[in-house]
Each structure stands twice: as C-alpha cells, then as structure tokens.
Amino acid sequence: TRSRILLGFFVSTTILLASLLAAPSFHPESRPLNVVESGGDGIEVAWLKHSEAPCNSTQKGGPLNYYLYPDTFISTFAKCIRDKDCRIYYQHVGKTGGTTIEARMFGAFPVSFEHKSCCAGSMVDRFRENKEEFCKAKFTSYQVLGEAFEGIVLECMTEFSDNGWSIALTSFREPIQRTLSSIHQTCNKAQSKRSDEKMEACLRCSYEEDKELWDRHVQKTNKMYRGVAYTSRISIPNVEVMTIDTVDINSFFEKLHDELLPQWNV
Numbered sequence: 001t002r003s004r005i006l007l008g009f010f011v012s013t014t015i016l017l018a019s020l021l022a023a024p025s026f027h028p029e030s031r032p033l034n035v036v037e038s039g040g041d042g043i044e045v046a047w048l049k050h051s052e053a054p055c056n057s058t059q060k061g062g063p064l065n066y067y068l069y070p071d072t073f074i075s076t077f078a079k080c081i082r083d084k085d086c087r088i089y090y091q092h093v094g095k096t097g098g099t100t101i102e103a104r105m106f107g108a109f110p111v112s113f114e115h116k117s118c119c120a121g122s123m124v125d126r127f128r129e130n131k132e133e134f135c136k137a138k139f140t141s142y143q144v145l146g147e148a149f150e151g152i153v154l155e156c157m158t159e160f161s162d163n164g165w166s167i168a169l170t171s172f173r174e175p176i177q178r179t180l181s182s183i184h185q186t187c188n189k190a191q192s193k194r195s196d197e198k199m200e201a202c203l204r205c206s207y208e209e210d211k212e213l214w215d216r217h218v219q220k221t222n223k224m225y226r227g228v229a230y231t232s233r234i235s236i237p238n239v240e241v242m243t244i245d246t247v248d249i250n251s252f253f254e255k256l257h258d259e260l261l262p263q264w265n266v
Helices: 002-012 016-021 068-083 098-108 120-129 130-135 145-161 175-188 196-204 211-232 246-262
Strands: 087-091 137-142 166-172 238-246
Touching: 002 137, 016 137, 068 098, 068 166, 068 238, 068 246, 087 098, 087 211, 098 137, 098 166, 098 246, 120 130, 120 145, 120 196, 130 238, 137 145, 145 166, 145 211, 166 246, 175 196, 175 211, 175 246, 211 238
Parallel strands: 087 137, 087 166, 166 238
Antiparallel strands: none
C-alpha cells in the first residue's frame, strides 16, 4: 500500500538527495529503480559522491565513510575507543539505525547521568544544563540538525577537550527507504497517538487525496538530510568526521568487536 503513495508523491515532490543514489557509498542492491532527479532546489551531496580518499575534517575532501574505506574506518574508531582522551559524538538521524548504534555504544560505555538523545531544542537545552558531563562522556548521542550538532561538538572541543581528539559520527539511509520507514511508523505504530486525520489518510492510502500529509514525510527527510550534509562538512580542529550507511551498521559492529577484543566488548 505504501508503494501506491510513493508513486504519487515522489513524482510530484522532489527528494533533495536523489543524487545520493548514484553515490558509491550506497550499496547497488539498496537503490530503488525509479527516482525523480533532483531539481533546481536540490542540494549538493559531494560529501559522499566525491570522497576520494579517507581524511579527517582538517583536510580537504569528504568525511571518512565506512562503505568506501572500512578498514580505515574501523581502525580510526578503535583508536578513539582505546584513547582515554578521545570522545565520540553521534548525530542520531531518525530512521537511520541510530537506536542500534546507541544501544551498542551506551552498552559498552554507559553514562552516569540520564541521557536521552531526542530531540532538537530540548536536547540542546539538556546539553547546556549538563554540558561538562555530556562533553566528558566517551559516547553521547544527539537527535539534532547539523548546525546544532556542530555547536555541541565545538563547545566540547573548546571547553573540555584537554588537547584530545574526537569523532563526529553521523548515519544516513537511502532517502526513499528512510521515508518509507517514516510512513510505516505513522500508519502502523503507536496508532493511539495519531490524529484522526493521519489514521484516515493511512486507511485511504491515496496520495492524490492526502497530498499535503504525505508530502510532509518527504519534507522531513529533506530537512534531516540537509543536516547530515551540513555535518559532513564540519571543520573543527582535531575532529574526525565519519559517516555510515544504515545497511553497514551490523558489519561495522562485527568488525569493531573483533578489532577490540579482548580489551573491549562493543
């Protein structure tokens, strides 16, 4: 049923990250067959398409991407875990595997304070109220857009880095699959919390009858991925920017687990 909606709103509403589908970071088997190309209001995604060599954010080029450079990605991540002065800041983008990343990392590196990564302004407020503990934790996660995430990392590095280095990690997902997941959650989960308008639209499953509602899912994906693109261009001294596709998360943790044993169990 969701595919019927997609046929409508992806033809009439541009996905700003359609050009990501040509990026080498995406697995060929995960690419949809038909996607409308981005138009004049599309954004540049050279951070994935032209990341020719692994590099950190103080060098020219794109971020360090797992799919393109898995060995360098693993060795860099493991090096940070072993280094007591290194911190990992994660930008949790909804529907891109963030819950899995949080579960694994907080399981290995629990924090001594209450930490919920959701969402936006409320997350930033909690960070400012308890900045030192957030900044000094080995791993923290933030469901915020790129500008806010950059500000958090910059404040931590400026005020609490003690000459150490850090990783700024973000995850992404092929945009149509991310939007499908959002629709699935709206229509099939926590239905008692949904408005009558949303549930009636889910039952109709017609793009033409509920264009405004379904277009909001696309617009939300676009907004979130602008934040990912922004994060990929962060340039803060001693901060390594790293990106990972949702489909690579399990492989990443398997290899990281093997790399760190027996000292660490991530």
